[in-house]
Amino acid sequence: MDFNTNIEIISEEEITFNVLKNDIEILLEENPNISRKEALRTGSNYVSNRIGNVNFNFLKPYFDVDDAYLINKIVLILFPYLKSQWDMDDNRINKPDLYIPMMSLFTFIIVKSMYLGLKSLFTPEHIGLIFTRLMFFEIKIKFRRSILNEEINDKVNSIILNENKHYDEIHVKKYDTYKQGKFKNKNMRSYGKSLDIYNLKYMEISSRYTVKPKKKLCEFTGLPAQFRCPYTRLYYYDSSVYKHLRQLSSDVITFIYKTKEIGKTFNPFNMTK
Structure with missing residues (x-):
């Protein structure tokens, strides 16, 4: 029954x-x-x-990748200012994909887990913990400007992310700088001599050159809209899918730099000094 x-x-x-x-x-x-x-x-x-x-065939073009495509696309993401032509109709490399964002997310988690393993602190539960914190961190990035105020940000840092404010702001700005095109902090000395500062400045330079072109030059050229400013073809980089790869490249450098500090406390989401 x-x-x-x-x-x-x-x-x-x-x-x-x-x-x-x-x-x-x-x-x-x-x-x-x-x-x-x-x-x-x-x-x-x-x-x-x-x-x-x-029918899931509509997803196949986003996973149609090979070794040459991966190498060229990663170079494009890390060094977008070396690219001058952004027409997606004629260039396969300019088209968005889902393979790199997904694999970069998994690789990001693996690198964090490897660091924990070097310190003999890794357990299987850390994989889910890192993934969950990463998702909460991504949600925070999306809503920090429109919903979260300073007080709620601090609560999210301490309760959900379990991070101190010092390094959390560094990571927030590394994610957010590429989207906004500038680094909105007048007091960089407050962050100390951290390797994250150099990664942050690289993100800022790249984004200023590509995502934030001079609008006046784009508006008054008299060309059709799709050709007025070729850098607007970077619109899909404004989404969060590629930010994990840029964050991963930053953290791989930090991972290599800080493997010597095995005896110090490690946060599974944020590799603090």
Whole structure:
């Protein structure tokens, strides 16, 4: 009885499982000795077949990569100011993909886990912990300007990210600088002589050169809109998908630089001094 009730609930959710319900009822009537597990297996096979009919071909172009593409695309992301032509119709490298963002996210987690392993602090739970903190950190980046004020930012740092304000602001600005095109902090000395400062300044220089071109020169050239400013072809770099790769390149340098400091306390999300 409970099984039939569950089938009715599923059918009420506007999912086309009426055929599934009828097939299972007929199966149970014709075979009274059949177990409920076998009936559920039949239903599962039906659902799997229905899901298998969903077309995911629209995602294939975003994962159509090879070794040459990966090398050229990573160089483009790290050194975008070396590129002069951004027309995505004629150049495959200029088109966005999903392979690099996903793999850079996983590599980011692996590098953090390796650092924990060097200090004999790694446990399997740290993988989920790092991933969760990274997701919260990404949410914070998206909403820090419109929703979160200074007080809430501090709460997020201490409760969710478990970071001190000093290094959290460095990491926030490394993510946010590329999008905004400038480093909004007048007192850089407050961060000390940190390796993160050099990574941050590199991000600022790259973003100023590409994402923030001189608007007046773009507006009054008289050319069609798509050619007035070729750097606007970088619009997809403004999303968060490529920020993990730039953050990863920064943290790999920091990882190599700080492996000598094995005896000091390590934060699984933020490699502090």
